[in-house]
Amino acid sequence: MAEAAVDFTGIVVGRQDYREHDALVRFLTQQYGFKTFIARGLKRPKAKLAGVTLPFTLGDYVGVVRPTGLSQLRTAKGTHLFRAPMSDIIANAYATYIFDLIRMAFPEGQAIPKWYTTGKNVLLGLDRGLDPAVLANIIEIQLLPAFGVAPQLRVCAICGRDDRPMDYSEAAGGLICDRHWAQDPHRFHAGAKTIYYMRRFSVVNIAQIQSIKINNTTKAELRTILDQIYSDTVGAYPRSKRFIDSLGQWNQDFKPLAPRTEPGKEASDDDDQ
Ligand SMILES: [Zn+2]
Structure with missing residues (x-):
């Protein structure tokens, strides 16, 4: 029985070669959460799907969506390619990391509108x-409950109380x-x-930040603090984060925090490929 193709809206978050002429395109869809589609013939010359499946394209697409395994991408109806991740390597690195982190928090196929x-x-x-670094911090903080x-x-x-100077305590599970x-002593x-x-990022709506x-x-x-929280309590460290860490841009004016006596746990690599 032929499977029916449906319309869906999604953001391309990754693309990789698959077999001789095909590619796998991973979307964060509005309707089905993360879904991986096979795009047949994408690597052939003049393939129509090639231009509409570049990473960080948002669009309306048509495909056969399967509950498990690979879905199948047919066509695009209208797409928009975001400019910053295409033209700026830093923006690209952070966008990749942000979607990797969201993907670690939610299994493929779980709707997360x-x-x-x-x-x-x-x-x-x-x-x-x-x-981009600030956007990553906001996502990291807002994703903590999902982890x-x-x-x-x-x-x-x-x-x-909320009227006194605060510090962050992992032992207390938040601000003290x-x-x-x-x-x-390890605050x-x-x-x-x-x-x-940290407090503001936990509630801010990115759409409203000018x-x-x-x-x-x-x-x-x-x-430093978010790395510590992720290392100690989440354990998610996407491969794309390593690239960001290697950029070293953020630490030009780095002043180390007070020394912590407890040695930090090793960050684990939960990347799935
Ligand atoms: Zn108190």
Whole structure:
């Protein structure tokens, strides 16, 4: 029995060669979450699908969507290629990392319309010049609940107050106010601005950010703290993050946080290919 093709909307998040003339195109779709499609004949000269399946294209497509295994891509009805990830290697690296991280949080085929919209807002944000590192931090913080880590970032995790200086404590599972700082020698010793942005990022809607400027010291602290949280409690470290780490751009003005006596756990590599 022939399978019916359906319309779907999606963002191309990856493409790789498959067999002699075909390719696999991975989408974050609005309707079905992440789905991998076989695009037959894509590598043949003048293949129509080649131009509409470049990474970070958003479009309306037609294909046979299967509940498991490879789906099949037929045609595109209308597409838009985001400019920043195509023209800027840094924006490309962060966009790749952001979608890799979302993919680690949700199995293929699980509908995640909210994260489809968020992913689209990330690409729109990159195209209007938002800082890719900041967008990555926002996604990292907002993804924590999906990874089963839901840090208390609203009020003090111990006493519930929100009117005192705060620091981050992994032991307490979130922010703690200065009245309890003595209880956790491993608290992060994060600056007030860093804590401010962690709280703000946990609730911000990327579509509503017009511009955001964060100094390099605060950016370095955010990077260090989120790396620590991901290493200690999430364990997700996509391959694309290694490239970002190797860029080293973020740490030009890096001032190390207070030393932590407990050795950090090794980051594990959960990349699936
Ligand atoms: Zn407190």
